[in-house]
Amino acid sequence: MKYNLIFALFLMTLLLTACTKQPAKMDGRGKPGFRVRSDFAATLNSEVGWAGALNENVPIYADQPFRIRFELERPAGPTSGRQFRLQYRLNSGVWTNVEAHDFPHPERYISMNFKQLEAGTQPEGWTVVKGNSSELVVVTDNHQNALRAKSDKEPLVWLFTPPWEATEIASQFRLAPENHRGIAFVVGYADISNYCLVQLEPTPGTIRVSHIIDGIERILVERTTVITTGQWLEIEIETENRRIEINFQNDMLEMDVKLDTDIPHSKLGFQVPSNSTIDFRKFSFNGEAKTPRISIVTCPAYEHGMSTNDLLKGSAAPFQAGTGISFVEFTPVWSGANVHGEFEWPVVIRRFADGAVTNNEGDTFEFRMIDTEGTALGNEHNPALRLSIPLGHVGGTFVETPGRIGPWQASNGNLYFIMEPTETDNMFMMIKSTDNGRTWYEMDGANRPRTNDLESVDSRLLDNTIHIIHQVTQSVRYHTFRTSDHPTHPDTWAIRDELAGSVNAIAQNASMVVRSDGSIVAFYLGTEKIHYSIRSPEGTWSQVKTLDLDLQPNQAGPQAVLGANDIIHLAYYGTDGTIWYRRFLPDGTFTSRQQVATGAGTSRAEYGAVLPLLFIPHKNEVVIIYRLLSGNLWERRIVNDAPPTDAVMVTDLRVVTDAVDSHQAGADAAIDGETVYAIFIAESSRSILSTHDNGGWQPPKLRVDNILGSWVRGNVYTRKDGMRVYGYIYDAGSDGGTGMNRFSELVLNGR
Template sequence: MKNYLLTVKQILVVSSLIFLVAGCEKSLERQVDGQPGFRVRSDFSAPLNADHGWAGALNENVTVEADQPFRIRVEVEHSAQMAESQQYRLEYRRNNGDWLPIEAHDFPHPQREMDVDFSLLTDGDQSSGCMVATGSPSNMIVVAEQHDQMLRINAGDETFSGFFPAPWEVTELAAQFRLPAQSCNGIAFVVGYVDPDNYCRVSLNPTAQTLNISQIIDGDEETCGETHAVIPGGAWLEIEIEIARNAIEVSFQDGAVELEAALRRPIVLSGPGFQVPSQTQLDFQSIALAGEAKTPRVSIVACSAYEQGTATEDLLTGSRQPFQAGVGISLAEKTPQWDGENAHTEYEWPLVIRRYADGAVTNNQDDTFEFRLVNADGVVQTLSHTSVVRLAIPPGHVGGTFIENPGRIGPWQASNGDLYFMMEPAETDNVFMMMKSTDDGRTWQEVDGEHRPQTDDLESVDSRLVGDTIHILHQVTRSTRYHAFRTSDHPSQPDSWAVCDEVAGTATAIAQTASMVVRSDGTVVAFYLGQEKIHFSTRKKNGTWSAMRTIDGGRRPNQAGPQAVLGNDDVIHLAYYGIDGTIWYRRLLANGTLTPRQAIATGAGTTRAEYGAVLPLIYNADKDEVVIIYRLASDLLWERRVTSTGVVSDATLVTDMKVVIDAVDSQQAGAHAVLNGDTVHVLFIDAKSRSILSTNDSDGWQPPTIQVGNILGSWVRGTLYTRKDGVRVYGYVYDAGSDGGAGMNRFGELVLTEDVAD
């Protein structure tokens, strides 16, 4: 888990922070007559109290880009209706719709995980992540033992209670802890805490040898569930507590003891904590908190330019009341308590508006988003002008989440020039989306979302465009499915799903890697990985699938990473990886005969990270030759070619630059290749810079040139086609730095200069 309490991962800004100042309203500087105002900051990396990096003037509504974090700074004045102390939260509405609270979900990775790592503290430090509720803070200290750091609590004469606050609702607590040897007292973990008379407790009692779940309501404790549990002292113990509003589930000692209990009354999902009885010592080795990750339309994100709670200075010139410091917000849904009688303060909120969100909902060009502050009593804080931003979708921005283990996934070009690409809307919502562009990749929209496949989680997808239909192979853990999509040039049912969720095979995959071809008679041959071997099956013209066959069923090594391409006379060329680091090649003839395998390479590595060592294959029909590009454990790309007679060429180094491998657990080399005439073009992600570079084998492999720089590249896939204006291009979609999250898919193209007929 990521350590959000002690460190904040820097958010990589992958494209220039372009905020068009021509927004919903324009002015050079707005006069506000002493009323609280707001200002939008476009420079996400600017220090909290820097007076620069603004997108517009005070109270100026501006335009922001989708999937590009920005910040809003607002002034708040004390009002007579306020309680003595108050917290604030942020709400938004889209296109004059309903007002909704803004939750804290980071970008581009929406994970809600915090790991309190005591090894990062120094012997003698107090834990900065724990808030003491009862007992003396001096009774909690970090100590070293055999080079390990831990948090030690000596409760003293009263019960010691501590809490680990989180900026979001907590649904899971995991801890490693230790009670002293011969200890008679135990420990209780506290969840759903409201006040001393209302909370839930998970108690471990070493004397009674019980694990107990109870709920305290208005001071009265009621047992909800109890089971036998041996709780040894002097040993490190593990507990995981899953928390829902109406139930608690506990796993102790890696599932050796389990207990689930329904609660009498729903609870809040506040930051959990612990209780240590008086005269008891307790050691914590680690504590981890998790919440339900989501990808909403709008969310509060982390900002690495400052720490959560950093004091603000008086930058805005709206309010005329005396100033009291507020805070900069970072991945938190509420401000701290503020008591500002006869004063004003400033808060700065980091936000992102996404292109696609959970439910595959879409934010579109020129959508408007209004923002307002609401206090805990539900009172809306008055600003002199409503804060409104207008959304822009940058040219070439696709958004969404890349397929985890992509084969050929587009962009495919229909005969009328429309482009198609497949992806998920968000990491937290893994539905199948078919994206379409009618303007050479500048803008993208999902088509026929109402009838998309029900098989979600795009773990491995490969596809082929044949005529007006995109044939798709989709492997998940326990099955491989076939889908088909009609493109916009289909004569009767354009832009529609034709087939969804056909079962092509039921092999349970150790890792999802699939490939396919479509033969000239319309039959589809699907290759997919099981636990040890590559299997294949054929879809007949009547829509039924043949029985599954296995490649090298009784021979070593085991296999992974099949890549198939159709050749002349319906011969299928197949290359794949052996788990001993070998690369193999063979053919599947039109009559179903498999030719003997041929060794292509050794030294490709022996871990799962290398399963996708072979790139999608290239076939040169004029030469009846297959081009196999693969990555070895040296992180370098190599190429060999196999002729129609089975002669394998010498291995040739494609580039001396190392290519990224297994980015975000993709088990693939970050590279792709196409054939233009007789020239092979390769796009690859440099392992050091994570930029996308290109090379080609015209007169030998050429020195690489940068195509997309200053990104944290993870995936790239593309195809060759001629644009509507007649220009030949290698169009591609790449992930520009989501780290497996969402919002970073971009379209690019490499213009090819070779004079090649369509």
């Protein structure tokens, strides 16, 4: 009996054990952890797309967005809501907040027009701080949606909180015909007793700026203007430090007001006076665009604030959903006690940042989450990720309207290229590669030219010096850079910011040649005509001269190449859609112009219809390749003093033009011996293709696919291993932003 009882108890224990739910296996020893996701397109709660295991410090790649998913625990205690943000530190340095700046284009911009909202609904992101919250709804007016704000006896104040610091609010609004008290826009809001107002009153017709401090209003300035009711009006209000700048009705009235204190970059909104009605058709909010080392970016794979599932299995605490973050610096409020949640952050680490700051191979970036009071959350496992620069990756920002900007090859095989570090900090950079384009670094950054904004740049390599002409809006500058084979000053800037000419440019188009005696001739665009100036061998620039001052059409897009006997061949665009050619002789005179083509288009987008010119010395032949409005590339040639040859189509594919306001065809031309190459970006696919004229123009071959190509520039040279190549750098789809420049080669031996 005793043994039967023992056996029965043992059997019951086994049954209870089998029926009891075992806790899930914890890979992180019961501690909150992290995991890195490399598949940026994976959905928020996908089980795939990871770069490594839980708590694995994986390599990450420059200018390639990735995601970090954190587990976060809240101990037992108060359940009040808290918000959190992301921090990083570089190579065990100082912890720094990670800001939200998008990639590849670092815009901070939100626009809302209410078209997609149903009548009777309220838009997201707005909060009422005074008045009846039900009196802000979408209405349909003349088959168009508008946001209607209506107040009763009490004024109505609504605020919008952008996900980052905002410096500008713009609006299209309409005052109801019976509204004589107007509207006020709110900026610099700290609380209901401290903010700034820009008040518009149709009667008597004034715009007034006031500062409310501790509930007391102080009027700063007042201006008179016409403010109509019943019509759509526009206003832009920008804040910077202590200034408020106002633009009403597209420059009809501009105001600039200075306060005694800095203006907070926080909530912005509007105030409706009592018993008034206002319709809004559009709002937009802008913040200061920056390109930092690292930033939080938009993730199109999920909506910001979407709830997370329990994926990581590190923490042993009960799960309470966190959120996915997208282009926002703070998490939504998260409440609870004795629970854990998961938060996923989309992040990019850039190769080059504002100030030409550089992130290098092997740099380590450590991440953590903190609360709004700056308290670290004490996770045992924080990611410490090592940066890798993919071979051939360049990063940075392309010259807006480039001529020949490299890669130039020095006599020792080193390559050089001209670009900017970022779109938001337009510094002049000369970068260098010592390994056939696999890796690139800036040279002599401490002494770079002071003239920023590489709007149009052309250059030539002569011996061990790169000569550069650089046009900005009101001037043309000349720089020189000494390459690594220079006998006394390798890899250094020499001449910087030398004034070559002063003109006001409607768009920037510049080209140059260096003649045999060391003199330089620069061609560049003004408001209507092409101008030119000459630098003597002794280093003095001539007065600016104008090409065909009294002849039509106006001109743009000069391209110049040096021919035999110091004769300069010049081709350019006419604003009536024509293409022209002439020669600039050593005695300082021009030959008569010859029309090369018509039908190139008449908008500013076609200013750069002519590609960089080519010259074949032993034939004394210049090759002119140009794009017509049809999108096709064509070529004509001039041999000696003969008329241009018949036009020949280079490719029947449409070539992109004016990508990201470049005002030029997305194509380049190069020559190897007698063989001419055209490298271009197809308009339909934005891929890069190439063709050559050996045996007649050949069907194009695909070179780079799956990109959104915008620019391409390169040169022909021989590598140290004897391989003849066209080395080129292209923008793979930055949309005028940063981080998409890449290097590639087209091998010419045997084609």
